[in-house]
Amino acid sequence: MTAQDASALSLQAFLFADPAAHSLSPHMHRAAFQSAGLRGDYTAVRVPAPDLAAAVAGLRRPGVLGANLSLPHKEAALPLLDDLTPAARAIGAVNTIIHRGGRLTGENTDAPGLLEDLREHWPHGEGVPGAVVVLGAGGAARAGVYTALTLLGRDVVVVNRTPERARQLVASWPGAGAWGRLEAADASSVPWTDVALVINASSAGLNNPEQTPLDAAYLRRLPPGALVYDMVYAPPETRLMADARAAGLRAANGLGMLAQQARLAFTAWTGRDVPVTVFREALDSPRSGERK
Ligand SMILES: NC(=O)c1ccc[n+]([C@@H]2O[C@H](COP(=O)([O-])OP(=O)(O)OC[C@H]3O[C@@H](n4cnc5c(N)ncnc54)[C@H](OP(=O)(O)O)[C@@H]3O)[C@@H](O)[C@H]2O)c1
Known part of the structure; x- marks a missing residue:
């Protein structure tokens, strides 16, 4: 048709x-x-x-x-x-x-859809202080930033494979600073012990159970109660989610x-x-x- x-x-x-x-x-x-x-x-x-x-x-x-x-x-x-x-x-x-x-x-509706699903998988998330790390710098990452910054009111750090694209996303964000703080960073400089939520909005792991956007060592620094949310849902259990669970964290896919x-x-x-x-x-x- x-x-x-x-x-x-x-x-x-x-x-x-x-x-x-x-x-x-x-x-x-x-x-x-x-x-x-x-x-x-x-x-x-x-x-x-x-x-x-x-x-x-x-x-x-x-x-x-x-x-x-x-x-x-x-x-x-x-x-x-x-x-x-x-x-x-x-x-x-x-x-x-x-x-x-x-x-x-x-x-x-991606952003409010993400918010609704976060509420389901992380019902006590409001009580977990800390920033949100968004992995990726494409359209899904922009929806993730909107959810975290505007709807959840958190500080947000954008981490992307190509750092320049993360910096571009932050520079282009309308009214940056009106809600929480928005910045781009390399994974190595994120204060992981102060991160409450990680959102994978990159396509890393898509149809590839071995691929992950984030070294598991960073996940082990997250506080208990943090959630690792992977927008990828094929496979249903991504490497990122498995690493998060192995670190004692909650994890959810994007279904x-x-x-x-x-x-x-x-x-x-x-x-x-x-x-x-x-x-x-x-x-x-x-x-x-x-x-x-
Ligand atoms: N669950 C849902 O409802 C939902 C909704 C929307 C999107 N998604 C998913 O979100 C993902 C991203 O979508 P999009 O539209 O934003 O795509 P996109 O615009 O193509 O952006 C892809 C992003 O992923 C990064 N990336 C790709 N391969 C990578 C790898 N091997 N390691 C690390 N980073 C990698 C890219 O980094 P570079 O800048 O370095 O290329 C880029 O930032 C897709 O998997 C999509 O299916 C899910």
Whole structure:
């Protein structure tokens, strides 16, 4: 199905990505439509970068709820939209487009989705003092920084394989300093004993159970009660998570974040708050790929 064909259907939501074939999002959103008792469908559409503007324009039709965006469109879509939410503006990336009456609003549900999942895996986290280390410097890292800095109100240190990109992320952050402190650092200069939460927002470990973004020696310096959260969810137990558990820490993968960002997008489109368990169960059944 082409993007144009897809947009011609009514009561529809889409994923625009390239590639899109192995997406898990249709499983989640179809289950959500069913659970909510709504007649609707969600289709993953392969949209090459040059076709993004036409695909987004097609969302303005009556009956189209909106779309999710994944690689490589999350940043490129910004100038194609009428409005951005504060989160999407600060993060500089849109994972959800909401269509209302011909207008398109760009939202980012990755950040609040991460927050919801952190609350589940780290219910007593508010009582653990310390900064947040975000590993990575791409779009997922920007969502992680927004969650930690703005939603959790923590100081944040960005650590990336290419340090210059971490410095660029910090320099480009809007209103840096308005919440906690935001800085870039090498892993060797992070005060690990004062770190409450590590968020892996790099792709290290993705489909590679031996690969880790962080030397285990740093994890052993974290205080008890700290959480190591890996946005990667394939494999479900990453090397980073195994190293964290071996150091006596809590660890979680990004499957819950994937489900929560979908739940929040579905609510934004339909006004219905479908329980996250519906999305989680849909993820458990197909396991046909790893990307949303
Ligand atoms: N759970 C969820 O719902 C969810 C949502 C969004 C994203 N994610 C996951 O988050 C990850 C990052 O996504 P993204 O969109 O931000 O990707 P991206 O823009 O391509 O950024 C990738 C980042 O990973 C770093 N990296 C790649 N390989 C590495 C390695 N071997 N060791 C250390 N660092 C490495 C890169 O460092 P350099 O700058 O040095 O290249 C870069 O900072 C992906 O695995 C994605 O699946 C999960």
